[in-house]
Amino acid sequence: KAGVTQTPRYLIKTRGQQVTLSCSPISGHRSVSWYQQTPGQGLQFLFEYFSETQRNKGNFPGRFSGRQFSNSRSEMNVSTLELGDSALYLCASSLNSLAGVSDEQFFGPGTRLTVL
Amino acid sequence: AQSVTQLGSHVSVSEGALVLLRCNYSSSVPPYLFWYVQYPNQGLQLLLKYTSAATLVKGINGFEAEFKKSETSFHLTKPSAHMSDAAEYFCAVSAFNQAGTALIFGKGTTLSVSS
Numbered sequence: 001k002a003g004v005t006q007t008p009r010y011l012i013k014t015r016g017q018q019v020t021l022s023c024s025p026i027s028g029h030r031s032v033s034w035y036q037q038t039p040g041q042g043l044q045f046l047f048e049y050f051s052e053t054q055r056n057k058g059n060f061p062g063r064f065s066g067r068q069f070s071n072s073r074s075e076m077n078v079s080t081l082e083l084g085d086s087a088l089y090l091c092a093s094s095l096n097s098l099a100g101v102s103d104e105q106f107f108g109p110g111t112r113l114t115v116l
Numbered sequence: 117a118q119s120v121t122q123l124g125s126h127v128s129v130s131e132g133a134l135v136l137l138r139c140n141y142s143s144s145v146p147p148y149l150f151w152y153v154q155y156p157n158q159g160l161q162l163l164l165k166y167t168s169a170a171t172l173v174k175g176i177n178g179f180e181a182e183f184k185k186s187e188t189s190f191h192l193t194k195p196s197a198h199m200s201d202a203a204e205y206f207c208a209v210s211a212f213n214q215a216g217t218a219l220i221f222g223k224g225t226t227l228s229v230s231s
Contacts (some may be wrong), residue, residue: 004159033218043206043221056218090159105219107152107159 002026004093004108012114018079021111025072025093031055032074033105034066037088046089049074050096078113086115118143118209122222130230135179135194137225139207142188149190150208150219151181160206166190177201202229 005024013019025032033056034046045058049068066076072093078085092105123138141147148167152160164175171183181192190207204226208219 035219035221042223043208043219045218045220048218058218092160104162104165107161109157109159 004091004106006089006091006108006111008111009109010112010114012116013081014116015081015083017081018077019081019113020075020077021089021091021113023074023076023091023093023108025074025091026106029093029095029106030072031094031096031103032068032072033092033094034074034076035090035092036060037090037110038086043090046076081115083115086113088112118147118220120207120209120220120222122205122207122225124225125223126226126228128228128230129197131199132196135192135197135201135227137192137205137207137227139181139190139192139222140188141190141207141209143209148210149181149183150210151175151179151190151192152206152208152221154204154206154224156203163192163205197227197229199229199231202227 007022031050033048035043037043046060047054047066048056052068063079068074088110090107090110092107094103094105119142121140150165151163153163154160163179164173164181166173166183174180179194181190183190204224206224207222210219
């Protein structure tokens with residue numbers, strides 16, 4: 001079974017630009033979550049999508065947005081990039097993640113975004 | 117609100133020595149607790165998870181962790197370190213009564229193993 005894939009793996013952008021990152025979950029997984037990893041702040045939850053609906057959202061500005069398609073693939077978009085957005089963006093998928101269920105999250109290798 | 121504190125950003129051990137990585141959590145509701153490992157330039161891999169079934173949880177690669185409610189701790193141990201264990205380790209918490217997968221991570225502990 002193929003794992004979680006993220007594209008692109010590396011990205012360089014300049015301040016003010018926007019960027020779209022893509023995540024393909026494991027086949028059959030309906031939940032996709034996004035995390036930002038930086039040396040200073042560590043791993044921070046961005047948002048989660050389940051059946052094309054945003055189910056949970058972390059404490060990030062509105063410049064960060066996402067969506068999920070009917071095949072469970074997900075994209076996240078960052079508009080008006082700032083230097084501080086440079087980070088590793090990780091995507092994770094899981095089966096259902098219903099309340100009271102501890103479905104394992106499977107992480108992709110991440111997209112390394114550098115903002116110049 | 118939930119939070120995780122990992123004591124010690126760096127831990128160094130010799131090959132064959134005991135590995136102990138500390139994690140304390142704060143949660144107003146029964147928690148799920150996880151340990152993940154991250155190797156350079158890779159995503160996170162689940163080592164083990166606590167879901168209230170048993171307080172002593174065994175994971176992959178010889179790791180285990182014990183949930184201690186009275187101490188709000190979930191420390192990760194391995195009896196004998198191997199060179200391949202060198203990586204960054206993250207403790208994470210999520211809420212039992214929350215639908216979804218909003219994991220709250222600790223800052224991470226980098227484990228170094230010397231020969």
